[in-house]
Amino acid sequence: xxxxxYLEVAKIITDRIDDGTYKTRxxxxxxxxxxxxxxxxxxxxxxxxxxxxxxxxxxxxxxxGTFVSSDIPIKDKNDSPANVFSGLKNQLKSDxxxxxxxxxxxxxxxxxxxxxxxxxxxxxxxxxxxxxxxxDQPFIIEHTYMPVKLVPDLDEDILNDxxxxxxxxxxxxxxxxxxRKIRAAKSNDYDQKYLNAAKDDPxxxxxxxxxxxxxxxxxxxxxxxxxDQRTYTILENNRF
Numbered sequence: 001x002x003x004x005x006y007l008e009v010a011k012i013i014t015d016r017i018d019d020g021t022y023k024t025r026x027x028x029x030x031x032x033x034x035x036x037x038x039x040x041x042x043x044x045x046x047x048x049x050x051x052x053x054x055x056x057x058x059x060x061x062x063x064x065g066t067f068v069s070s071d072i073p074i075k076d077k078n079d080s081p082a083n084v085f086s087g088l089k090n091q092l093k094s095d096x097x098x099x100x101x102x103x104x105x106x107x108x109x110x111x112x113x114x115x116x117x118x119x120x121x122x123x124x125x126x127x128x129x130x131x132x133x134x135x136d137q138p139f140i141i142e143h144t145y146m147p148v149k150l151v152p153d154l155d156e157d158i159l160n161d162x163x164x165x166x167x168x169x170x171x172x173x174x175x176x177x178x179x180r181k182i183r184a185a186k187s188n189d190y191d192q193k194y195l196n197a198a199k200d201d202p203x204x205x206x207x208x209x210x211x212x213x214x215x216x217x218x219x220x221x222x223x224x225x226x227x228d229q230r231t232y233t234i235l236e237n238n239r240f
Contacts, residue, residue, distance in 0.1 A: 005040055009048035012038065017057060017068055027065045028058065054081055056235050075233075082180060082232040096136075101159050102129040102194070106148060116209055116220040117147055124148045130159060131194050138195050139229060144221040151218070167218070176213040182206050182232050185224065195226050202227045 013034075016022045028034070031049070035042040049066055052058045056075070060066050109117065109125045117125065125145045132140040144163070146154070151167065158166045167173045185205045191197040203224050210219040 006044045006047040006051065009034070009038055009040060009044055010051050013048060013052060014057060022068050024068050024070050027067050030065060054083060054235060076231065078230050079233045080230055082182065082234050096134060098133050099160050100131040100133060101156055102131055102141075102190075104128050104156060104159060109145070113145055113220065117145065117217045119147055126151065126154055128159060128163075129190075140223050140225045141190055141194055142221060142223045144219060146219050147217075150212075150216065173218065174213040175218070176211045176215065178208050178210040180206060180208040184227075187226075191224060191226070195224070195229075197226050204230060204232070206232070 013022070013028070022028055028049075029037070031042050031045045034045045038045070049058060049060070053060060053066075056069055056072055058066050059069050105127045106124050107127055108121060109119050109123070111121075113119070113125060114121055119125065125147055128142075128144045128146070130142045130144070131138060132142060146163075148154075150173070151171065154163070154166070183205055185203045187195075187197040187199060187201045187203050191201070191203055192199065197203065204227055206223045208219070208221055209217055210221075212218050
């Protein structure tokens with residue numbers, strides 16, 4: 001699969017930060033200069049820099065430009081930005097992510113799911129439960145609902161790979177925004193069976209609704225991981 005141009009630009013900038021070409025707390029070349037050098041549009045450069053800002057690699061100051069961030073000593077490999085919804089494979093930048101489908105069905109939505117996904121009771125949804133496995137270790141259980149009318153022809157081959165890649169690259173759907181709630185929970189039977197959680201292990205649960213760029217809700221999901229497997233982070237940047 002061809003990598004998006006903005007991701008290529010982001011990698012070039014990241015490599016230059018890592019090798020010291022761009023120095024900590026010093027400004028990057030402006031967007032127009034980068035666009036001209038790399039042969040891309042200024043919008044592509046902006047999208048790359050926005051992504052790097054969410055990762056904490058750069059920060060922007062109004063009227064001054066974009067600067068290289070200092071290292072984050074408390075950053076950990078299990079950290080996941082709470083404001084990113086690019087899919088687990090893309091977040092971890094790893095090919096060692098796979099999925100095991102625990103259940104997959106099509107059903108009519110109950111009253112709550114009709115509200116969550118703005119559906120009529122006669123409009124069916126996919127009901128999907130997957131175990132996400134990273135480096136051959138159980139990582140997350142995801143319970144996802146999606147409207148069939150927006151995601152046609154979803155099958156187990158796609159579920160075993162990446163739903164988000166199917167949405168973005170095959171169906172050409174664009175996400176607009178998401179609302180997330182993150183909370184602590186007690187382990188349940190699924191956690192104990194599939195995530196090797198003990199009965200007294202706390203779990204981290206993320207509940208979310210994702211909307212398309214046209215305002216239609218595309219996904220309601222709950223994901224759960226063991227307390228020591230994943231953390232969610234928020235990066236604040238005061239630009240003024």
